[in-house]
Amino acid sequence: MSIEIIVKANNLSKHYMIKKGIWSFLGGGKGFTIKAVDQINFEIMRGEIFGLAGESGSGKTTTGRMLALLEKPTYGSIIFEGTDLASLKGKELKHFRRKVQMIFQDPYESLDPRLKIYDSIYEALAIHSIGSSKQERTKIIKETLENVGLSPPEEFLNRYPHELSGGQRQRASIARAIVLKPKFIIADEPVSMIDTSVCAGILNLMMKLRSTMNVTYIFITHDLAIARYICDRLAIMYQGKIRELGHTEDVINKPLHPYTKILLSSVPIPDPGFKRQRIRIPGEWDIFYNQMGCKFHGRCPNANEKCTKEEPELREILPEHWVACHLYAF
Amino acid sequence: MVLAKIRMFWLEYRRDRMAVFGLALVVFFAFIAILAPFITPYDPWSFVSQALSPPSQKNLFGTDKLGRDVFSRVIWGTRVSFIFGLGAATISGLIGIILGAIPAYYGGWLDDLLSRIYEFILVIPTIFLLILIIAMFGSSIYFSMAVVGLTMWPYLARIMRAQVLSLKSKAYVQASIGLGASGIRTLFKHIIPNGIQPVIANITIQIAYAILTEAGLSFLGLGDTTQVSWGQILYWGHLHIASAWWNTVFPGLAIALLALGFTLIGDGINNTLNPKMRESR
Numbered sequence: 297m298s299i300e301i302i303v304k305a306n307n308l309s310k311h312y313m314i315k316k317g318i319w320s321f322l323g324g325g326k327g328f329t330i331k332a333v334d335q336i337n338f339e340i341m342r343g344e345i346f347g348l349a350g351e352s353g354s355g356k357t358t359t360g361r362m363l364a365l366l367e368k369p370t371y372g373s374i375i376f377e378g379t380d381l382a383s384l385k386g387k388e389l390k391h392f393r394r395k396v397q398m399i400f401q402d403p404y405e406s407l408d409p410r411l412k413i414y415d416s417i418y419e420a421l422a423i424h425s426i427g428s429s430k431q432e433r434t435k436i437i438k439e440t441l442e443n444v445g446l447s448p449p450e451e452f453l454n455r456y457p458h459e460l461s462g463g464q465r466q467r468a469s470i471a472r473a474i475v476l477k478p479k480f481i482i483a484d485e486p487v488s489m490i491d492t493s494v495c496a497g498i499l500n501l502m503m504k505l506r507s508t509m510n511v512t513y514i515f516i517t518h519d520l521a522i523a524r525y526i527c528d529r530l531a532i533m534y535q536g537k538i539r540e541l542g543h544t545e546d547v548i549n550k551p552l553h554p555y556t557k558i559l560l561s562s563v564p565i566p567d568p569g570f571k572r573q574r575i576r577i578p579g580e581w582d583i584f585y586n587q588m589g590c591k592f593h594g595r596c597p598n599a600n601e602k603c604t605k606e607e608p609e610l611r612e613i614l615p616e617h618w619v620a621c622h623l624y625a626f
Numbered sequence: 627m628v629l630a631k632i633r634m635f636w637l638e639y640r641r642d643r644m645a646v647f648g649l650a651l652v653v654f655f656a657f658i659a660i661l662a663p664f665i666t667p668y669d670p671w672s673f674v675s676q677a678l679s680p681p682s683q684k685n686l687f688g689t690d691k692l693g694r695d696v697f698s699r700v701i702w703g704t705r706v707s708f709i710f711g712l713g714a715a716t717i718s719g720l721i722g723i724i725l726g727a728i729p730a731y732y733g734g735w736l737d738d739l740l741s742r743i744y745e746f747i748l749v750i751p752t753i754f755l756l757i758l759i760i761a762m763f764g765s766s767i768y769f770s771m772a773v774v775g776l777t778m779w780p781y782l783a784r785i786m787r788a789q790v791l792s793l794k795s796k797a798y799v800q801a802s803i804g805l806g807a808s809g810i811r812t813l814f815k816h817i818i819p820n821g822i823q824p825v826i827a828n829i830t831i832q833i834a835y836a837i838l839t840e841a842g843l844s845f846l847g848l849g850d851t852t853q854v855s856w857g858q859i860l861y862w863g864h865l866h867i868a869s870a871w872w873n874t875v876f877p878g879l880a881i882a883l884l885a886l887g888f889t890l891i892g893d894g895i896n897n898t899l900n901p902k903m904r905e906s907r
Contacts, residue, residue: 364804393806406797408816419815420805472801 302480302512303340303363307372309333309536310358332358334536335372337610340480345506345513347527347544349520349559355536356516357401360482363514364398365389376480394424397473401485403465407457407472413441414453417472424476436475443508444471445501463494467501474505484516499526520563524548532556535591538610542617552619554596590622598623638898645894651887655880659704666698670854678870688872690862699859700876706855707837707884710771714836717775719829722782723818726825730790731813741787744780752777753842760848767850770843774836781832782825789821796820823899831892834885841881856881 310333333355340346348356361367363374365381374381376392384392400406407416417437420426427433441449444467457465466486473481483502487495503526505511517523523530524544531541532553540553551557561575575597590596593603602622610620640646658665667686668674673693674685681688687696725744729737759773793799794817802812837856843849844857845864856877863873 366800366803390806393804396804398801398804400797400801402797406801408798408802408820410819419802419807423806423811469801472805476805 300342301339302342302377303514304375305336305338305359305363305372306375307335307337308359308362308369308374309335309371310355310362310367311370331536333362333369336533336536336538338531338538338541340512340514342479342512343506343510344528345503345515345526347523347530348514348516348533349518349523349530350533351518351559353535354533356518356533357484359533360398360484360514360516364396364482365392366398390424394476395479396482397476397478397480398482398484399466399469399473399486402489403462403469404457404489406469407465409457412454412456413446413460413468413471416457416468417441417475420472420475426476437471440471440475441468443505444468444474445497446471461494462490463498466490466498470498470501470505474509474511477509478511480512480514482514482516485518486515487522488517488519495522502526520548520560532559537591537620538618539592539621540617540619541610542614546614546617550614550617552613552617552624553621554598554623555592590620635898639894642894642897644890645897648887648890648894651883652891655704655884655887656708658701659708662701662705666695666701668695668698670694670699670702678866678873680870681872687876688870690859690873691866691870692862696859696863696872696876699854700856700880702854703856703859703877704880704884706767706853707840707881710767710774710840710855711833711837711884711888713768713771714775714778714839715829715833717772718778718782718832718836719825721776722779723786723822723825725779726783726786727790727813727818730787731794731809731817737787740783744783747777747780750777752839756839756843757846757848760843765843765848765850767840767853767855770840770848770850771836774839778832778835782828785825785828786818786821789824790817793817793821824896827892827895827899829892830888830895834888834892837881837885837888841877 309331312330312332314328314330336355336359338346348359350356358367362369365384369382376396379388379392381392407413411419414434414437417440418433421433421436427436437453438449441447441452446452446464446467452460452464452468457468460468470486481502486502487498490498499522502513502515506513515523515527527544529542530544530547531538532547532555533539534555540547540551540556547556548560551560558575589605590599590603590608593599596603600622606622608620608622610618611624612618613624671694674695675689675693677689677691677693679685679689679693685695685697687700690696690699725740729740755777756770756773760770763769790813799812799816802816807815840849840855841857841860844855845860847861849855849857849861851858859877860874860881863870863877867874
């Protein structure tokens, strides 16, 4: 597989201004900024499944929404297949929408409750004028449903979302996304709200589509076990920044960042006899607390003086294994 | 499926006795309005008896001061009231939905501006505005219908706006944007159809409000004198309220019942669509 960069994020940031009180409402006051995503950089190679993991509020969903152009970055840029997304307008933007699709977390909310599965998918074809006749479009829709494992398709065409199970709905959303034959799919916690028993089926479907349709994924998740199962490379986010980035096996077997280690120690192991070393950390992070230095130092068991003063940069410590931590400074 | 949904709606709706009563009232008056030419014994404009004769076999509701049959006039008036109520509420509904939804969806200065505009309209006392406009531009029934519609839309726009703001972040709306759908398509295909129910409930209540407003305007002498409306009958009869009660009681009762009917339907729709209200019933 030749290595080709499909998506590149440069200093990508999303800051939200929070204003409080009547004074700031009237235009005065400074308010303060929440850095949901703060200057992150990464590259996604064509054909890979790039994982983005972290706790809630770490900025992983916001990153995904920016990649899908559902949210405008405050700073920084996204380069998709060589084009800066900020420059897209009109026809080019529509073309981009066709190539990049998003799968959402909540299968109960991602399909319009008033539309039959057929109509939901038909809309995608109609927007992009794919297929010349209704028969042709129906044929495409049936093939796609078959492709995502909703077969026989005739049985699902005329059903409403509420008549399907969570797993079936998620398959229908995937069908709506892939009917446009996208190159890049942003999967925002696609299995976090689905029963574990059908979760593997969805993951396998996504992997199958990668090989049959040559799709690249960014896979957003909070579940490291799922990340390990599906992702080729994994980025760990904490408070809007990527803290560690590398091949999934490296990140999970040889974690470098103290946060990643803690995160991994919290993953349950299905063996009652196993005595694991659990690292407990004090406190919870507070997004309103603008601390100096590394955002993690207040909870880090290895924090030293430098951590309280300087924000660490993401650096390549081992081959293709990046970490943002002062402990590895030479 | 649409049929099944209507059926579901009806099963829930009919549990509300008052709402069913309201529907019955409106259906009753609707029949009267449609069948008016066949059930009126006299032409509502012609003088058929002695002036101000009390209810009798010949004139069920008596006659007014010009000797016209009040029963026939009340029946013909049903038509005018229906047209007025439905017309004003339709105008209000169309403007309210469009001006509520589009700025809310796009946001920005347009949304701010429109919000201020309808807050401004909401603080103007409607009846004075109506009197002023009618005094300046005449009292044709269609004209006052339009004016009533134009004063009511901000109520609906506010509800529609709130609905759009809450539906905008739903995943299926985001998915539609992600598919490349235009803003108008997303709005009219996904957002408005999913958020319109409380607006419809309020449009129904506005029908009642418009009917009452028409009666009020006519009573004040600002109605269209070329039409037989319930307000006009009241206007002709109110001077004789002590000596000839039938001139005011019958049209008054009709106004009250039809307005009550639409209000009960509106409340019923609201209660049916809103599970929280349903529990507290």
